[in-house]
Amino acid sequence: MEWINTPESSNIAGFGYNESIRILTVEFKNGGRYEYFDVSMDVFNAMKAASSKGQFLAQSIKGQFRYARV
């Protein structure tokens, strides 16, 4: 799994993507770790490119994909 730490974000500690099972994993700074399901590689790439990961998560992923706490 490709994992990216985001120390610059105020809410997100890091995120990663597993292409074979299409799961995006996001770890929040408060310690919670969540999996977003059926996420395409494009979305992950867009998140990598986004200037604010937290904003991208709230605007483009929240409400679009099912998630579950790990």
Add this chain to the structure above:
Amino acid sequence: MAAGDPTLIGTVQDVNGATVRVEMTGETVTSLSFVNGEAYRVGQIGSFVRIPLGFVDLYGVVTQVGAGAAPERGEQELPYGNRWLQVQLVGEGTRGGRFERGVSQHPTIEDRVHIVTEKDLRAIYGPGEPNDFVAVGHLASAESIPSLVNINKLVTRHSAVVGTTGSGKSTTVAGLLTALSDPTRYPSSRVLVLDIHGEYATALKDRSTVFRVNPDATKQEQPLNIPFWALSFDEMLKVGLDGIDGQKASPIADIIVELKREALAKCPRDGVESENVTVDTPIPFSIHKLWFELHKKENSTVVPNPGGGAEEVEPAYVLDPATGNPVQVGDAMSVTPPRYRTVKTTGPAPERVNYGPNPLGIRQQVAGLASKLRDPRFGFLFRPGDWLPDIEGKTSKDLDLLLEGWIGGTSPITILDLSGVPSSVLNDLIGALLRVLYDALFWARKLPDGGRERPLLMVLEEAHAYLNKENSGTAARAVKRIAKEGRKYGVGMMVVSQRPSEIDSTILSQCGTIFAMRLTNDTDRGHVVSAASDNLKGLFEMLPVLRTGEAIIVGEAVSLPVRTLIEPPAKDRRPDSVDPKVAVRGNAQKDGFEGPGGWNQIRDKSDYTAVVRQWRKQNPKYEHKPQQAPNPAQN
């Protein structure tokens, strides 16, 4: 009076037992005093005072300040009003020497009372023997002084951590456990956590092994099994055949002894001979066979044996009309009962069907046992994996591997995560568990694995859930036994609860040390105060106004009752008990939110099939079923 002594706060005016009333001097008007450049507030509830008496210093704690602390007689008006302190004497120390509880002499009128400075506090709270003490935080009144607890007393004399939800209980426990499992200081520490809500696995992840009824293999969790045959007869009756009284129990005990003997003959076990087997001996037997025998005893009907004597009978199975063979003779392991014909007392003698001989009259309980044997929720007990005896009573593993997994593993802390266990069986499960562990450690008390040589601390989270006053269940009995006898055999417990008033007072009063966090409920507070083995009950008046993470520690593990700010563990080592956020902080237009949920974010697509699936699985671990067609990229 020596004017200018900044530590002087007043003089003794009244001594009554351990209660001393002190009239403050007119000089400490500001109630702020400076000693060696440090500011001390005079007359804070819970603060300490020193009364020098010749070569010894008496120490006391301030429990009341002001008019109410004044002696009950007419007082002339003083220039500064009612400047009185009420002080409880707690101990004494020789000059510059060690502090000890209890006083050998009392102060008298006009003895001077001084502020306790940091230097004095260090002498009071300082460790006697460094190995014995762990720091759990620092004094609320002096940040530079660590608050030390004696782990000898803490572990074996039992302890309780009580406090309202959100007062920092779990964090305190996690902090304590982190300190106790420090691999450099205590490489052989041994702690077992009964974690009702699954909070501690993340907080203690690198020092713990997690056992769960429904293990999550991806997190290296182990299955939690408690073989029924390790229970005592009484407990097994309670769990399996509830409601059987003594008279009817003895024939069942006889059957079990017989089954255990048979099993032992097939598979000999060290330490027990056939003639020594009792009904309580922890050797495997087939409870399925027990059920089958009891079922036959209770439900069978019989027909006369054709060609036999008048007394000879054979089972009256329901016969298949086509073949003449029994439809269902039953099978013990799959809990299938045999089918018998109904009783028929008319007609020719060979056709008459009668009840089988000598039923015990426990048909209902036997049927209850059958349904428990089939119930997957009781699988941890009646189908305990490798510890399930076959029909002959053979198991593939013995108890040593079970115990080694629980308390002999490589990590110092074992977390038994009971969050997946239905509440109806929680009590029995905990009772069974504690009892198995305690018995093992009790009998192994001379061995290096036993409790005396390597004590075990059991942390009972949310203890009010299974230690109710009304609850005389197996858990309460097991805990009471540990509370009473555990300290002799190195089994200590730490009772953690937000509702101390719901815990049986015999259990709470056995707790030698109490960590009282903020407690607002009157009943709860009263219960804790009455359980505390200390004469400083005035301190508990502070309970409703403690800050989060602040605790009053009283009892045997501390030299003096102490108001402590508990050191929280590092952020990633905190227990997972944070309340759900209704409104999360953040902003969708800026840097997003601190979490994925909350009322102030847009709705997620709902999927209640997943909700029901989790419910039916009785397991919060979600396994996603991927959609077949790749989702078109969003945005």
